[in-house]
Structures are given as C-alpha cells and as structure tokens.
Amino acid sequence: xxxxxxxxxxxxxxxxxxxxxxxxxxxxxxxxxxxxxxxxxxxxxxxxxxxxxxxxxxxxxxxxxxxxxxxxxxxxxxxxxxxxxxxxxxxxxxxxxxxxxxxxxxxxxxxxxxxxxxxxxxxxxxxxxxxxxxxxxxxxxxxxxxxxxxxxxxxxxxxxxxxxxxxxxxxxxxxxxxxxxxxxxxxxxxxxxxxxxxxxxxxxxxxxxxxxxxxxxxxxxxxxxxxxxxxxxxxxxxxxxxxxxxxxxxxxxxxxxxxxxxxxxxxxxxxxxxxxxxxxxxxxxxxxxxxxxxxxxxxxxxxxxxxxxxxxxxxxxxxxxxxxxxxxxxxxxxxxxxxxxxxxxxxxxxxxxxxxxxxxxxxxxxxxxxxxxxxxxxxxxxxxxx
Amino acid sequence: xxxxxxxxxxxxxxxxxxxxxxxxxxxxxxxxxxxxxxxxxxxxxxxxxxxxxxxxxxxxxxxxxxxxxxxxxxxxxxxxxxxxxx
Numbered sequence: 179x180x181x182x183x184x185x186x187x188x189x190x191x192x193x194x195x196x197x198x199x200x201x202x203x204x205x206x207x208x209x210x211x212x213x214x215x216x217x218x219x220x221x222x223x224x225x226x227x228x229x230x231x232x233x234x235x236x237x238x239x240x241x242x243x244x245x246x247x248x249x250x251x252x253x254x255x256x257x258x259x260x261x262x263x264x265x266x267x268x269x270x271x272x273x274x275x276x277x278x279x280x281x282x283x284x285x286x287x288x289x290x291x292x293x294x295x296x297x298x299x300x301x302x303x304x305x306x307x308x309x310x311x312x313x314x315x316x317x318x319x320x321x322x323x324x325x326x327x328x329x330x331x332x333x334x335x336x337x338x339x340x341x342x343x344x345x346x347x348x349x350x351x352x353x354x355x356x357x358x359x360x361x362x363x364x365x366x367x368x369x370x371x372x373x374x375x376x377x378x379x380x381x382x383x384x385x386x387x388x389x390x391x392x393x394x395x396x397x398x399x400x401x402x403x404x405x406x407x408x409x410x411x412x413x414x415x416x417x418x419x420x421x422x423x424x425x426x427x428x429x430x431x432x433x434x435x436x437x438x439x440x441x442x443x444x445x446x447x448x449x450x451x452x453x454x455x456x457x458x459x460x461x462x463x464x465x466x467x468x469x470x471x472x473x474x475x476x477x478x479x480x481x482x483x484x485x486x487x488x489x490x491x492x493x494x495x496x497x498x499x500x501x502x503x504x505x506x507x508x509x510x511x512x513x514x515x516x517x518x519x520x521x522x523x524x525x526x527x528x529x530x531x532x533x534x535x536x537x538x539x540x541x542x543x544x545x546x547x548x549x550x551x552x553x554x555x556x557x558x559x560x561x562x563x564x
Numbered sequence: 565x566x567x568x569x570x571x572x573x574x575x576x577x578x579x580x581x582x583x584x585x586x587x588x589x590x591x592x593x594x595x596x597x598x599x600x601x602x603x604x605x606x607x608x609x610x611x612x613x614x615x616x617x618x619x620x621x622x623x624x625x626x627x628x629x630x631x632x633x634x635x636x637x638x639x640x641x642x643x644x645x646x647x648x649x650x
Contacts, residue, residue: 246572248570250608252606
C-alpha cells in the first residue's frame with residue numbers, strides 16, 4: 179500500500195544538531211539557510227552521552243541521557259537551549275525485586291522519546307539492560323513502567339542474562355502513536371518489537387514475518403534484534419525497521435513485517451543500524467548500510483559509504499553517495515546517529531564513530547562534512563527550537 | 565567523620581574535596597551526604613544498594629564490601645573512582 183503524501187508545513191529556520199558522543203554532548207547549529215554550521219563547546223565533557231532530545235511540545239526543553247565511566251547513569255535537563263543543565267531529581271532506576279526475581283540495575287539510559295502531544299511533560303526513556311521508564315514532570319523524576327520492567331515474562335522476552343550487542347542490551351525505538359497516547363511501541367536488542375495499547379500495562383510481541391537467523395526457531399514470537407524502528411508520525415499505521423536481519427516494513431493492522439531489504443543491491447545488502455523517515459512522505463525512507471557479512475565488520479560495504487533511499491516504501495532503492503568518500507571510507511553509523519530536519523527539501527544528517535557529522539540539504543542527493551574531529555558519535559537529533 | 569570526595573563528584577560538593585558527615589554505618593553517611601548534595605549517592609551506589617563497579621570506598625585503609633558496614637566516629641572514609649577505560 180502506498181500512502182499519500184501529507185501536507186504538514188516544512189520548517190524554514192535554523193537547525194541545531196544534538197550530538198551525543200562518548201565524551202560529551204555537542205550542539206552543531208546552522209543558519210536559516212543551513213549553509214553555515216558552528217559547533218559548540220562540549221556539554222558535560224567526559225560524560226558518555228547516549229542521547230539528547232528536544233521536547234517538540236515546548237520547543238526548548240532538552241534532555242540528555244548521560245553517565246561517566248565511573249559514575250552511574252542520570253538524566254540532565256536544560257530549558258535554555260543547552261546553556262545550563264539541571265540533573266534529574268530521581269533518575270531512572272529499577273525497583274527492588276520481588277521475592278525470587280532478579281535484581282536489575284540501570285547501566286545507562288539509552289533512548290529518549292518525548293510523550294504524546296496531548297501530554298506535556300511526559301517523556302519515556304529506554305535503558306540498558308532493557309527497561310522502560312516514564313517521567314510526567316518533564317524529566318525531573320522517573321518511574322519504571324511496571325507493566326514492562328516487572329512483567330513476569332520480561333526475563334524470557336529479553337533472552338535472559340545475555341549481554342546483548344556491544345555496549346549492552348538496550349530498550350530503544352520508543353514510538354508513541356500520535357492518535358493515542360496509550361499506544362506504545364518499543365524495540366529491544368535483544369527481544370524484538372513489542373506493542374502496548376494500555377500505556378505500558380501489558381505488552382504483545384510484534385515480530386511476525388521478521389527473520390531471526392540467530393534463533394533456533396525461525397518463526398519465534400520474540401527474541402529478535404531490531405536495530406532501529408520508526409513509526410511514521412503522519413501515517414502511524416506504517417512502521418519501518420532496520421533489523422539485524424534486514425530492512426522491514428509493516429502496515430497495520432495486518433501486523434506482518436515485509437522484508438523490503440530484499441530489494442537492495444545484493445553486493446550492498448540490507449544490514450545497518452539507523453533508519454530514517456521523510457517527515458511528509460510515508461513512502462520515503464533512508465538507510466545507511468553496513469557490512470554484515472562474515473564476522474560483521476559493521477562498516478560501509480567495501481569502504482564506500484552511502485545512504486540508500488526508497489521513495490516507494492522499499493520497493494526500489496537508490497544509492498546516495500555524492501560528496502561522500504568514493505573509497506577508503508570505513509564509516510560506522512550507529513542506530514541513533516542518523517536524523518532529518520523538516521525543511522523542504524529535507525535535511526538529512528549522520529554522525530560516524532570516527533567523529534564526523536555529514537549533512538545533506540537535498541534529501542541525500544549530495545553530502546558534505548559539517549564537522550570533524552569530534553569524539554565517537556553515538557547519536558544525532560535535528561532540533562528546531564521555537 | 566572525614567569523607568574524602570573524588571574530583572568526579574566535586575560538582576555535587578561545590579568543589580570540596582573533603583566534607584564531614586556522621587553515621588553509624590556507611591549507608592547512614594551516604595544518606596547524610598545525599599541529603600546535603602542531592603543526587604550524589606545514586607552516582608556511586610546503584611538502586612539495589614550496591615557500590616558501583618568502578619567506585620571503591622575505603623574505611624580507613626580497608627576497602628568496604630558494602631554500605632552496611634559499621635563505622636566508628638573516628639573513621640576516615642575515602643571514595644575513589646577506579647579505572648574505567650579510555
């Protein structure tokens with residue numbers, strides 16, 4: 179099914195990229211034309227910043243998920259565009275376990291998602307190990323979503339005590355249905371995609387059709403490894419995910435993942451980490467393929483980095499590498515390190531583990547390096563401050 | 565009693581490398597400190613009461629195994645950030 183394009187109004191002002199790195203946060207701010215970019219001094223230098231996000235409801239509140247190598251995890255909050263920060267009064271933390279249950283400790287907060295437009299102040303955060311927490315006061319205090327964290331089946335869903343991917347097992351890809359604040363999606367590495375229709379009280383796996391070639395049961399209900407899953411905000415019955423085992427699309431209510439990565443060039447494959455959606459066209463999607471062969475180098479295939487775009491919901495794909503290194507470019511782009519703005523044409527951005535941010539003002543047709551020499555980049559978000 | 569604070573926590577203690585706090589156990593002292601410097605305890609003690617992996621706490625010359633350890637009024641507490649990689 180092809181969705182019609184939507185009519186939301188494109189942005190036209192400056193864009194600020196929120197950059198989370200292994201050594202702190204950075205803001206990379208543009209002028210209105212997105213021609214000149216200026217990087218800030220480090221924010222919380224020395225902190226491991228997994229994610230920063232802007233609250234689109236007020237257009238000014240920033241949250242930062244941080245920890246250091248020594249100190250435990252916390253959330254920092256800014257209401258002045260990153261000028262000053264306050265630490266959460268009650269950071270995300272698991273409850274004491276029930277008798278016979280395993281005690282869980284948050285290693286780091288990983289993925290921040292603002293809540294529904296009708297619920298100002300509500301935020302969600304996914305953690306490592308897999309936990310889901312909610313704030314109802316703009317990120318000052320956090321409570322666990324008991325229906326997930328204390329669910330008797332959680333241990334089974336996440337595959338027990340396994341460490342998960344490098345960096346630890348995570349709960350990520352928290353998506354809130356714009357039609358219904360009680361309708362939530364999450365992704366877990368490992369665990370798979372899950373859905374709740376009651377604000378997180380109960381959960382159902384949503385992995386039908388998705389491959390999991392590392393599991394003994396090819397049709398397992400859960401245990402999958404989504405790398406990044408996105409719901410289109412203007413067509414919320416359309417989901418896309420970049421999985422450990424390919425690129426997929428789902429239409430609701432059917433609820434079956436279709437491997438649209440089969441349509442990628444065979445010599446590139448359909449493995450990668452991020453997936454990005456066009457803000458006004460539910461049929462346009464970008465990925466940034468990684469080498470997932472043999473021992474999984476997780477770098478640009480052949481040392482030739484490129485984004486791939488589909489404008490027909492994954493039926494066909496086109497390479498977008500103009501301006502990127504033609505060879506010897508061994509990029510790794512993590513699952514949170516690709517983003518887009520809402521200008522027309524859409525600006526597309528990605529950050530590499532080698533500390534470069536690349537940008538395109540023409541929906542990926544041409545690229546240029548916006549900043550280099552940053553620490554290892556974990557995440558990138560395009561913020562449009564009000 | 566004297567509590568030596570590592571540089572990584574000076575943002576909580578207004579730059580002080582040494583503070584005073586009393587208590588019958590390490591947990592009591594940490595509670596006093598967290599009341600005075602909100603948020604500091606959770607950065608070094610996890611939600612299950614464990615000392616975080618890269619934090620060591622010494623009572624005088626002896627490494628504490630947990631925060632329930634009893635203290636004497638003359639004890640000196642040393643909080644240390646151990647190595648955590650580059």
